[in-house]
Amino acid sequence: MRDFWTIFKQSFWTKAKTKSFVITTLIVVAGIFLMANLSSIISKVQDVGVFGEGVDDHTILVVDKSSSIVTQLQRQLDMSDSGITLKVTTNSNDELEKQITDKEIASFLVLVLSDKDTIQASYISENANTFEIPMTIREALQSVQTNIKANSLELTEEEVSQLFSPIQFEQTAVSASSKSEKELSEARGLVYVLIFVIYFAVFYYSNMIAMEVATEKSSRVMEIIISSVSPVKHMFAKIAGVGTLGLLQISLFGLVGFAALQTTSSDLTSGVFSFFGFANVSISTMIFAIVFFILGYFLYATLAALLGSLVSRTEDVQQILLPMTFLIIIASFVAFSGLGNPQATYVQIASYFPFFTPLVMFLRVGMLDLPVWEPVLGIGILLVTIFILGWFGSRVYRGGVLMYGASQSLKDIKAAIQLGKK
Known part of the structure; x- marks a missing residue:
């Protein structure tokens, strides 16, 4: 039995003391902490600004050619606690694109309301790798679009809420082993x-x-x-x-x-x-x-x-x-x-x-x-x-x-x- 424990300890400590084992363990430990706090890290990076210090990507300049959408859109964004602030600007698209290139702003939004009361929006940024902010704006604009169409059809708020009320869906199983x-x-x-x-x-x-x-x-x-x-x-x-x-x-x-x-x-x-x-x-x-x-x-x-x-x-x-x-x-x-x-x-x-x-x-x-x-x-x-x-x-x-x-x-x-x- 003594020989068994001698080989046991030798096998255990030989591998435990190797550099590859120690480094791998440390990398995995660091990776676990990184993955667990990834959302917080991303949030802090976004707060600093991905385009450099002093540039807030949650403040978006808006070219509102309809002069009626920005207020409704800001209200929808505030209701969802998005943290996005809209600022109307009179600058041209070319000037705003130059500001993006010069790292002065992160993005800007162009809003147009067609003759059929349909919102046409363009979100312009330096690259297309940002998904969260454009998606939030799109969802808010969809709500604004619904309100505009409801007003044109003379629907009340109660009728609109009934129109979009969610269904009640429940999934059950007959099998005794199923959860x-x-x-x-x-x-x-x-x-x-x-x-x-x-x-x-x-x-x-x-x-x-x-x-x-x-x-x-x-x-x-x-x-x-x-x-x-x-x-x-x-x-x-x-x-x-x-x-x-x-x-x-x-x-x-x-x-x-x-x-x-x-x-x-x-x-x-x-x-x-x-x-x-x-x-x-x-x-x-x-x-x-x-x-x-x-x-x-x-x-x-x-x-x-x-x-x-x-x-x-x-x-x-x-x-x-x-x-x-x-x-x-x-x-x-x-x-x-x-x-x-x-x-x-x-x-x-x-x-x-x-x-x-x-x-x-x-x-x-x-x-x-x-x-x-x-x-x-x-x-x-x-x-x-x-x-x-x-x-x-x-x-x-x-x-x-x-x-x-x-x-x-x-x-x-x-x-x-x-x-x-x-």
Whole structure:
């Protein structure tokens, strides 16, 4: 047992102290804070002015050729709390375009009311990359246009409000396992993020194990190690060491993400958060995410160690891992496609295929109200598969670490098993 913990600590600290691991962790942490506060950053940049200091892109000069639209438009903009201020100008279009070029103003608006009481508007800016302000002005102008048409038809305000009153639409489902539209919205974002985390972690850390084994073989360090430690103990110590490091890193990202969401100015109910539904986090979903992450890691890590033991050059690692890579990619495709229809038959079937279960069964657990036996059955299938793969992998690993020379891909498995018996 002492040998196991020695290799465990060596695998853990060797990777934890590498510059690539530390830099990657810091970049991801910084990225989490950046994404959580992106809306606030954009807002502050817009307050400063994208055209330079002293230029306010929320103050817009207006050429109103009808002399009747600006007042109504400003009223509509104030009602929506847009923060946009309109100022009428008598300058020509050419003069205003020159002011934009000279960075004196950000944009200007030209308003014309046709003989048929139709508003014709032109928003002119330096480039077409700005969407928020033009869209806000367009929506306000549409309201002004509605009022103008209502007046021409002699409609009262009550009649106009009745004309544009929204319908009441509610979506319900007959299936007992289906959640309501609100519950699906609340679960969608968390499930999406956690599926991506599980996919990334399983792929990244499994590759790390295979690369570690191949590196030790290519440097002939493996021959020294297995002279004092059994290959099986070496394999599982490496899997446990890298797995523990992965769990700590993912936990760090989770804590940083939680802290970032707490410091953001958003209440998690508007913008992108309203679509992903981060306001309500289910404890059961988080527990299943941890369970399926751990089981998925051990499943693919065992497979990666098995395959990594067959190559003696780090250059051959990616080639030998192609079958495993395809399995992870296909599983992620099924899971992400199932976000739109988690009750699809192919999603249900795929959730019981062990190499797809960590992603697909977790998707169904997060998006549906499943009976307890379904996720438990998926976990049982994973445990049995891990046990079988561990038993088979240990036999391959025992002989694979002693094999050198050009790899013949999966054909070397038989040779590794035979060598391990000697």
